[in-house]
Amino acid sequence: MTEALPAAPRYLNETEDPRTLDPGESDRLLATAPWRRFAVIGDSVAAGAGEDVDGYGSGGWADRIAAAVKSATGSLEYLNLGKRGLLLSEVREQQLARALAFEPDLAVVACGGNDVLRRDFDPxxxxxxxxxxxxxxxxxxxxxxxxxxxxxxxxxxxxxRLSALLGPKVRTFSERTARVAAELGAVHFSLTWLDAAEDPSIWSEDHLHINGRGNAIAAAVAIRELAGRLGTDARFPRK
Structure with a gap:
């Protein structure tokens, strides 16, 4: 059984939240983004599970990336195939072909969390x-x-006892996904070591997923990391 979330101060809205993007920041960061077709595959992390929070925008972090790219560039086709409860193998079986058929130039691969929760998880x-x-x-x-x-x-x-069991597995999962991203040239953003995890106001009522504020924070980290690819990749020179 989980314990009740302790009370925590809430910011009045996303604009005032020091952990989220400043007004106009994503437009500045992504002004030269070349991407026009964005596909997302994965589990509930990809789908953006979690209730909205008053004063914050709606949608998961991937939805927010899509909105930011479209706002900055004026054009983006978006497909999110994320679905709760899937293992990595099921994401591949059910979503990969559809995502590739969409012919994206930008994609999210966000899965493995449900594998981590299994007793037989093999890193x-x-x-x-x-x-x-x-x-x-x-x-x-x-x-x-x-x-x-x-x-x-x-x-x-x-x-x-559950925290002690899950913590090392979550950190291993994050380290392995980061390693794969580095080896294959993907853009990796990590939330794992952020102290925001200790803030109860980012977690959903199910005590498993992040809520609207958590998604806004995740999107801010992701957009800044994605923007860092612009200008450092020869395919995407800054204008």
């Missing part, structure tokens, strides 16, 4: 499967975004 087996999945995009010269999720063991509402 090496996961790494091989995740590498193969991300490579399906990078070998087609599609820019890929991967994510290291918030460390829920730091949230403060799980029993201590």
């Amino acid at each position: 090496d087996r996961f790494t091989r499967a995740f590498t193969d999945l991300v490579a399906e995009f990078t070998r087609r010269e599609i820019t890929v975004i991967t994510v290291g999720v918030f460390d829920i063991s730091r949230a403060g509402f799980l029993p201590s």
